[in-house]
Amino acid sequence: MNADVVVIGAGIIGAACARALARAGMNVIIVDRAAPASATSARGEGNLLVSDKAPGPELDLALLAADHWPKLAAELADELSTPAGIALGGASSSSGRKPALGAATSSRAESDEASGVAARIAPSHTPFPDIEYDRKGGIVVATTEEGAEPLRAFARSQAAVGVKVEHLSAAEALALEPHLNPAITAAVHYPQDAQLQPVVATEALLASARRAGVRVLANREVIGIEREGDRITGVRTSAGTIGTDAVVVAAGPWSGAVAEVLGGDLPVRPRRGMVLVTARMAQRVFHKVYDGDYFGATQSADADLQTSSVVESTPGGTVLIGSSRQQIGFDDRLRVEVLAQIAQRALRLFPFLEGTPVIRAYGGFRPYVPDHLPVIGEDHRHPGLWYATGHEGAGIGLAGVTGDLLCAQLTGAKPALDPTPFLPSRPSLAAYLVHGDDRSEAARPQAAKSVDAKGGAK
């Protein structure tokens, strides 16, 4: 089995990368050690945010994504509304590959073989589920006097770099969110913030990728790499070797471990988050509503906003309440104290929720990089080894532009924005990387913590 590129990880980032590469004419295989769309991509709220990002490269990427997602959502809906094999994407007719339908069928057979599930029927003609893209806008509020001015100042700094920002009076905020706690001290409306259903979005990108010829191999773990000299020649998996000269690590919080298996290294760590889901109710929350108090409460001099509570409705009629951030490794056990704090913060925003039953709590691990920027590009120490990871809580929103940015670099096309700040070779990451000669020392500088560009417990 051979491919131009092997993408490791069938979450939303891997799906977006594979799709972009295939539409650019590459022959792509995605491998995942488990099932697609089932780890980090399936454990968030589906945030597409500009509001929580301070001016800088990540906000530039998020602004690009804010323009890109509506187009991508429409494109996916259009493509997937027709049966596979008929509506082939524009770029998918490039030479040297099997027709999309044939490729999709073969990937189906292979993933079934790997998963032990009986072969399935021919590709479906069912309309694909809606990805529920909704530019509903975000409203960030402060509920303390100390929190008010930092929130406004933060919004002004964002407006200066092109974020659409509307400062609201309490009355204006209540007009937009009638059930909001009236005791707010400041409120800012971000009309570019949006939401989508992250699992459907990931599946849609994967389905579209399959139509462009991508093979998705589930239940295959990457166990090593093959090289000739410095050049990558293949990826070893638990079910055979795939010949390739380019590998993209898109394994979310497990990217560090995968990089290590491939002979590289990347300081990606898991950061746990929990979300509460209420029973269905008539809609009483209309935007993404955030509590920006953390910022004021800590009197932090950091330039970014640390949101700590997010409340929003879903088209399913539930309300999602998030979210915590904890660095506790891959420990997935339930912590009552965490749930209780999420609940308490949510009630400060929407007191009416007090009697609402929470029916489910779920958690996941965000891929956290010490300088708080995604890593998108080739490893400067290992030619052919690429990364698309480290988006922390922003991976759903940034997936599409990440796929395009990685694809442009890998195929030598002109990227939509300068990739330099996201490269693994960026200075803010240097202290965390093992360098060419000192690999054996494996020394990670203690001083590294001070490089933490965006500070504290986000």
Add this chain to the structure above:
Amino acid sequence: MKHVLVIGAGPAGLSAAVAARDAGARVTLLDSGDGLGGQYWRHLPPQRPSRRESRLHHGWGAFERLRASLADDAIEVLTEAQVWAIETTGAVGSTGAVDRFERRPDRGTSPIRVRSGDSVADREHFGRGALGDRVGLGNGLTVHVLVGPADSGGREARALTADAIVFATGAHDRTLPFPGWHLPGVFSAGAAQALAKGERIAVGRRAVVAGAGPFLLPVAQSLTAAGAHVVGVYEAARPAALAQGWLPKPWRLLAASHKGPELAGYVTHHLARRVPYRLGRAVKEARGDGRVEEVVVARLGTDWAPIPGTERTIAADAVCVSHGFTPRLELPIAAGCAIGPDRFVTVDADQRTSVAGVYAAGEITGIGGVDAALVEGRIAGRRAAGGEAGQADLRRRRGTTDFARRIDAAHGIRPGWVSWLRDDTVVCRCEEVPYGRLRETAEATDQTSLRSVKLTTRAGLGICQARMCGRTVEDLTGAGSARAEDSTDRRPLAAPVRLGDLAGLATTLGKDPNV
């Protein structure tokens, strides 16, 4: 004095509580219901007693003896006590994360992992791992309970720990969907029986009882006792399957104490009342204008697929359906207990689970009925209190385990039932997900992950959190149970909790920098 926490006050839990007390322990007995006895001994509330109670319940005397025996300072009984979460605070790695069953993609469920140090000789049949004597409660377990009426706010929150825990959380009945099952007048057999036993309400005048398993018989009896006319009991298992399940080594049934006489009693009862009991048949459709008016009964092949041309229409205003039971596993899973390939809590002959100090008894260890529950509860209670199980109980337990296996062999669900579904048959009633959409979405996404199937179709995401439809969704899509964390049995939040109650538990708002 050891403190033993018993969760669930049905036959197994009552039996465990009394046995633990008798062995010298202080006992806390919890149940989410407002009375004792569980589903099996569900009875009229004390303010409306009935002298007929003993005639309506099998083994009522046993219940009365157990209940009387609870009146003791050494046993604290908490009813309306809902366990909504179990926290494990032990070292990482001591939890079920390693112990939960795994299914390999190539060949179904692999044997559970048995911890090192276990002797092979200790292992019981069907891969149960015996885990040697260990002292104290493992995994740093804290049991979070809300006490008060289920639909009220401001319930009293308690966080309980103990020296040992006995899970006796039981099972709820499983109903396979069929066209028309959403109509008013269709009940799960368990709900119908609960109404009959607990409220003396018959769910209809002309009732059909259908599904699979010995449970259909007591349900029909309860309905009759509550005043309904049961027009027929339709058992999906065919005579050959019944023979296979029940005939080999029939003398073993004697060991299942009064199971034999109990079944004989039901059969006699039905003959006496002239209730037809038909094998190899199923209700494949319910019809009616706004509520059930008639049902379509068909003969089934060995795989439970209806045989075309055998359909018969029967007038009925109530249908009571049960196709078996689903054990309530969320709490044992939250505690880190190993779940076996059969998807019951793995226990050894002493009812020990894979977590030190944690025991399980009753239907969560295998569907064995009341006799198994009583014996297992007694063993679990004595062991949890630090005593030894009685030899007679250990002997009886072997008989009841055998009974559980026979039930499954004879009445276990066969895959052909899927052919009675139509594309518009609702599978998940909470979220109104029809079979066609479920199947086609799983195909369109090429998915084998239950998490993705649920989130792309919304099946199993509703208020019951897949308690009703979970196993059916797994069967229909081929997804799920491939990974333990994917199983519909896993519910870290074990019951709905009001946001206000949850917020009331916060102790360090804004103080914990890691949150």
